[in-house]
Amino acid sequence: MSNETDANGRLDDILAGYGIERSNIIPILQAVQAEFGYLSVGSISAIAKYLRLSESVVYGVSTFYAQFKFVPVGKRLIRVCRGTACHVRGVSRVLDETSKLLGIDPGETTADLEYSLESIACFGSCALAPVMVVNENVHGKVTPDRVKKILGKD
Ligand code: FES
Structure with missing residues (x-):
């Protein structure tokens, strides 16, 4: 079939x-x-x-309704916080590294439907800034060096 x-x-x-x-x-x-x-x-x-x-x-x-999506979402939804606390602690370098490793920009999904990347407003875990969320798993104090491992690409 x-x-x-x-x-x-x-x-x-x-x-x-x-x-x-x-x-x-x-x-x-x-x-x-x-x-x-x-x-x-x-x-x-x-x-x-x-x-x-x-x-x-x-x-x-x-x-x-904002809950509905019209393009496929990858198996792993990567959300990178772009709130103020995360911004101050260098999240843009984390986002750049994530984009580079996945080969996509925020709002896009990889061709193999493995990953989708989104940048989101404050996630409410500012003490952990910079924050990155993979599906439901929150990763705090993320540095560009850790991104590869978090994405499971090391
Ligand atoms: S600004 Fe990123 S969690 Fe609040």
């Missing part, structure tokens, strides 16, 4: 778990994103068809 056929099957399984009611649009969008990590053009189209709505209605709802 191709990956695409497999993905369509998984999508159909998710949809089958919900009644055909407009009020199910958010739970369906959440379930599809939880399964695939983002909402693809094909997913939006399938959801619209299932709920008998136009694609623009489904897009309209999904773009209203």
